[in-house]
Amino acid sequence: xQNHQLELLAPARDVEIGIEAxxxxxxxxxxxxxSFGARSSADNSVADIARLAKYAHSYNARIFATLNTILRDDxxxxxxxxxxxxxxxxxxxLIIQDMGLLELDLPPIQLHASTQTDIRTPxxxxxxxxxGLSQLVLARxxxxxQIAAIREQTSATLEFFIHGALCVAYSGQCYISxxxxxxxxxxxxxxxxxxxPYQVADTKGRIVAHDKHVLSLxxxxxxxxxxxxIDTGIRSxxxxxxYKDMGYVKNITAHYRTLxxxxxxxxxxxxxxxxxxxxxxxxxxxxxxxxxxxxxxxVQGRKLDIGAxxxxxxxxxxxxFVLNVGPDWVEIESDAQLNNGDGLCxxxxxxxxxxxxxxxxxxxxxxxGGKQRWRVQPNDPIAExxxxxxxxxxxxxxxxxxxxxxxxxxSERRIGIWLNLDETADGLALTLTDExxxxxxxxxxxxxxxxxxAARAEAGLRESLGKLGTTMFRPLDIALxxxxxxxxxxxxxxxxxRDAVEALEAARRNAFERLPRATPKPAxxxxxxxxxxxNVFNSRARDFYAKHGVKLIAAAYESHEEEGExxxxxxxxxxxxxxxxCPKQTIGVTGVHGTVRAxxxxxxxxxxxxxxxxxxxxxxxxxxxxxxxxxxxxxxQEIKTAPIKFFRTRM
Numbered sequence: 001x002q003n004h005q006l007e008l009l010a011p012a013r014d015v016e017i018g019i020e021a022x023x024x025x026x027x028x029x030x031x032x033x034x035s036f037g038a039r040s041s042a043d044n045s046v047a048d049i050a051r052l053a054k055y056a057h058s059y060n061a062r063i064f065a066t067l068n069t070i071l072r073d074d075x076x077x078x079x080x081x082x083x084x085x086x087x088x089x090x091x092x093x094l095i096i097q098d099m100g101l102l103e104l105d106l107p108p109i110q111l112h113a114s115t116q117t118d119i120r121t122p123x124x125x126x127x128x129x130x131x132g133l134s135q136l137v138l139a140r141x142x143x144x145x146q147i148a149a150i151r152e153q154t155s156a157t158l159e160f161f162i163h164g165a166l167c168v169a170y171s172g173q174c175y176i177s178x179x180x181x182x183x184x185x186x187x188x189x190x191x192x193x194x195x196x197p198y199q200v201a202d203t204k205g206r207i208v209a210h211d212k213h214v215l216s217l218x219x220x221x222x223x224x225x226x227x228x229x230i231d232t233g234i235r236s237x238x239x240x241x242x243y244k245d246m247g248y249v250k251n252i253t254a255h256y257r258t259l260x261x262x263x264x265x266x267x268x269x270x271x272x273x274x275x276x277x278x279x280x281x282x283x284x285x286x287x288x289x290x291x292x293x294x295x296x297x298x299v300q301g302r303k304l305d306i307g308a309x310x311x312x313x314x315x316x317x318x319x320x321f322v323l324n325v326g327p328d329w330v331e332i333e334s335d336a337q338l339n340n341g342d343g344l345c346x347x348x349x350x351x352x353x354x355x356x357x358x359x360x361x362x363x364x365x366x367x368x369g370g371k372q373r374w375r376v377q378p379n380d381p382i383a384e385x386x387x388x389x390x391x392x393x394x395x396x397x398x399x400x401x402x403x404x405x406x407x408x409x410x411s412e413r414r415i416g417i418w419l420n421l422d423e424t425a426d427g428l429a430l431t432l433t434d435e436x437x438x439x440x441x442x443x444x445x446x447x448x449x450x451x452x453x454a455a456r457a458e459a460g461l462r463e464s465l466g467k468l469g470t471t472m473f474r475p476l477d478i479a480l481x482x483x484x485x486x487x488x489x490x491x492x493x494x495x496x497x498r499d500a501v502e503a504l505e506a507a508r509r510n511a512f513e514r515l516p517r518a519t520p521k522p523a524x525x526x527x528x529x530x531x532x533x534x535n536v537f538n539s540r541a542r543d544f545y546a547k548h549g550v551k552l553i554a555a556a557y558e559s560h561e562e563e564g565e566x567x568x569x570x571x572x573x574x575x576x577x578x579x580x581x582c583p584k585q586t587i588g589v590t591g592v593h594g595t596v597r598a599x600x601x602x603x604x605x606x607x608x609x610x611x612x613x614x615x616x617x618x619x620x621x622x623x624x625x626x627x628x629x630x631x632x633x634x635x636x637q638e639i640k641t642a643p644i645k646f647f648r649t650r651m
Contacts, residue, residue, distance in 0.1 A: 025257025164240025316397030
């Protein structure tokens with residue numbers, strides 16, 4: 001991708017969603033293959049990905065395949081073969097985490113550094129660029145200033161997450177799931193311990209937060225920061241969501257397509273990374289999809305309100321208040337149009353989110369002030385709806401009318417073309433030229449009769465030439481380079497147009513160029529040692545780092561060489577800060593500053609207990625714990641019964 005181009009990168013759980021992502025404005029789509037992707041239940045066959053690539057390439061959009069788990073030694077050869085299959089299927093780039101892949105015989109496919117590579121510094125970014133990675137997914141926790149500093153020292157394309165769920169830990173630095181369940185986030189199987197409720201206790205055992213989801217964050221939304229991100233050097237704008245449904249991908253892709261197009265209209269020095277313009281049958285609105293509330297995280301600096309501590313569920317949007325509760329109905333005051341099948345919710349007295357699915361909704365009159373009174377019959381018995389009472393605020397987290405609109409065809413993507421009709425000695429020639437300068441010319445032998453009504457003949461020619469509705473093209477201009485508006489049968493013009501469109505599509509396919517593989521340069525890793533945080537899980541990854549100057553290389557956490565307490569999660573999010581217990585928050589406060597210390601806290605969920613330690617100099621939090629004995633035993637049994645091999649420093 002060229003530096004003046006902006007790329008909107010959308011997720012796809014499956015090929016059909018990927019096609020709609022392209023239709024709704026994505027310049028690139030990332031999707032998982034049959035294995036080794038960091039979303040274990042979002043796999044797709046190579047044949048399906050080939051179909052998606054063919055469709056995307058017709059718009060010069062790109063397909064990036066995720067191969068971003070850490071690999072065991074016994075998985076390296078299957079992964080290598082898969083890479084070749086992906087390349088043959090037309091995949092434009094691989095998103096990778098495991099540096100062992102760079103030591104294998106790979107096709108000349110472009111490589112991108114996954115967010116799992118934990119790129120937070122210019123030095124790390126420069127190193128990954130120099131060893132051959134063309135696009136770098138930066139850590140979500142970075143500020144604008146930190147991104148700009150990376151840009152100053154790199155020339156690779158910088159990619160940044162602009163929307164969707166946030167991992168509370170630095171990506172690639174979270175091991176809680178593996179420690180407690182044996183399900184590794186670095187292997188695409190996270191159990192999401194961060195979304196659980198916890199008691200938070202201080203060093204004296206006092207509860208400072210009760211049943212709060214203190215590791216659960218709101219969803220990322222950078223709608224207001226796009227231009228600032230552009231100015232710092234971001235060129236690929238990534239939407240999270242390889243588990244998300246069709247409606248989410250349509251809506252969020254269309255939302256950011258609209259915002260980026262507005263910027264491009266004002267900034268002629270910038271351009272789209274793919275072809276065509278989109279039109280939508282709906283008005284994109286990110287608030288109408290599943291979300292936990294929104295935050296722009298650390299882009300504009302540390303903020304207090306980034307957590308979804310009350311619930312990791314979708315709280316929806318406020319629509320009104322409960323008026324009355326009957327034996328099998330609820331009356332609600334609302335200006336919104338309620339529909340059968342809508343999802344409502346409210347907070348109970350313990351601030352837990354309670355869902356209420358509408359079976360039927362009937363408008364039963366107007367209230368003073370003009371608001372509508374609705375009588376709603378829930379799917380569940382009233383008695384099961386905890387703390388539902390008059391005065392409770394009601395949110396809607398599923399709008400069936402909205403959902404039905406997105407279930408239908410909701411977008412068209414068209415490439416503008418110029419049409420020129422010329423005379424030949426024995427007929428007509430039609431030349432089509434698209435926005436990228438691709439050209440196709442077709443000719444037909446046809447009698448040209450003098451038209452009785454010149455104006456009508458000209459109008460008929462323009463109408464027949466402009467019938468591009470079922471194609472990917474739209475007319476920008478139709479030029480009739482004729483001595484006079486001849487009468488020509490519409491069937492002849494239609495056939496000429498169809499042949500020309502097919503020829504232009506072929507010309508576009510022939511002009512499509514694969515992304516180049518970057519040439520590696522001599523490079524030294526920024527550090528001379530790697531702990532388990534380096535995620536080295538195979539011998540080729542070990543060889544890679546040794547080749548680049550690393551002298552001490554520990555095995556990945558998944559190798560089970562760290563059985564004692566270690567940092568299972570490293571996060572920029574700070575529980576002390578969010579609970580207003582941070583020593584830095586007391587600066588300038590008379591009588592308080594100096595009395596608050598960043599002592600450890602405990603997280604308790606049932607029998608599980610984790611320790612929170614605070615690195616105030618780095619302004620980071622460490623969630624400390626250790627491997628469960630059953631996870632260790634499970635691995636030992638696997639080694640006995642299955643042919644698995646991985647990098648270990650201790651035998």
